[in-house]
Amino acid sequence: MIDVKNLTIEKAHKDLVDGKYTAVELASVYLENIKKTDGEIHAYLEVFSDALEQAKKADEIIKSGKATILTGIPFSIKDNTMIEGRKASSGSKILEDYVSTYDATVIAKLKKEGVVFLGRTNMDEFAMGSSTENSAYGATKNPIDAERVPGGSSGGAAASVASGEAMVALGSDTGGSIRQPASFCGLVGLKPTYGAVSRYGLMAMGSSLDQIGPIGKTVSDAETIFNVIKGNDPKDSTTAPDSILKKENENGKLRLGIPKGLLETKGFDEDILVNFKESLEKLKQLGFEIKEVDLPNLKYSLPAYYVIVTAEVSANMARFDGMRFGKRISGKDGIEDYFLSRQAGLGKEVRRRIILGTYVLSSGYYDAYYNKANIVRDLIKDDYKKAFEAVDIIITPTAPSVAFKIGKNTDDPLQMYLEDIFTVPINMAGVPAISVPSGFKEIDGKKMPIGIQFIAPHFAEDKLFDVSKMFLGEK
């Protein structure tokens, strides 16, 4: 039996090439784990019946000597990312039977490498949520404590990796949906710079904020996947030119910073603060200097985010009307078809955000909400720009608490939104950030993971990899 608990991409690649085991054997271990534990965890919405066929093809590539670093590596894919000919429901009833008509660019890139897609993972409906409880197909459980959430919206992705049901995963992050579940499940999660990875074939939630990124057990795994999926794409006009993406940064000694006033902020868990201070101490012992940087508009990030994201949601969700694809509920006329299909097909949180977004975009409120939020967004971007003149990396906790109990926040949408307090500003500014494990909080006899977030300037992902590898002692 292959020990997959500490297996990394690099190690697996070496073993596959050396013939220690085959891609079929490797995939079988994960499929076996899915059989054993996914009944309880519910990380997957579908396990692909041809996973072993894919692995067989990977073995042929390996035998022919043409293997790349990702050939035969078993991935799980978030349910909002399109793989041609396979279902993709975005955790929604309205797309229950929807079959993808083409490959997302990231999928096409991974197919070229010969990876193995094990299945599609559970998520908050259309990525709206921070706990995966908003899935139309039932909540995913945290593999460390099944009474707790895995985080969200890429909760299935994180749970699949944490439970040994996939080696690595692709998720998407609009306001923390990769980093917070990575933090809750003790994993590494990267939200790349906006424009570093193509969004073509990713079902849009907040188009100006969404990014696809990797979740894995190590920084190296996240780095390897990022390097494969990034790149300019003519099909996504918001991707950056390769001249920017390929630029290597001068990484001398990295200067670290924390937002001024962060340590005095109220409203987050005391244990998170203690752990954060310990992490700063550890970084100092590694020889880093840490100074405070001023980000005066940071406090407006979350309120401005929930204006921008609901506005974009109300526009992006307009396509789900029961006409050209998705579920259609028949009414007395065509117009009633819209009303009934959207009522039956879209879940509570999606409907809530559509109504909020319709409000902030409606005439008379547009300037006060949507335009103002965009001004705030520019100010936040400027704040980061200035801060990054003094430091190379900014550090915060990833989430204000450890994984919370299932059901705790479901009746209080505002409380659920506050879960994103540390992660949202990064999407607003479009900069990259990574969450890596920084310790535990013992609770109910379980060691619930805590995460720390490193933030870098636009297109400086390599700085994130450098500092987080040093922090974790990873070579």
Add this chain to the structure above:
Amino acid sequence: MLEIKDIEKLAKLARIKLDEDEKARLLKEIDPILNYVAQIQEVSSKGDNAKKAGNVKNVMRDDEALNKTGQFTDVLIADMPESKDGFLKVKKIL
């Protein structure tokens, strides 16, 4: 403060049917969220803060078809809720 009729108007604009319970629930939930996001009103819209276009620019391409005619017809029709003779079937408009 929003009223039920505001929720109804928004739902109509958004083409979503809501039942009475949900209207009442949304009314209760949306006010605190709007109060919370209203913090951004403290930021001035004037002077340097007046919206700048920033680094955003349009990315253009030639207006030509990238796909072959009929390339995706079958798969797209297969995803339609109802179709007939290669067309999407919807209710009569007039």
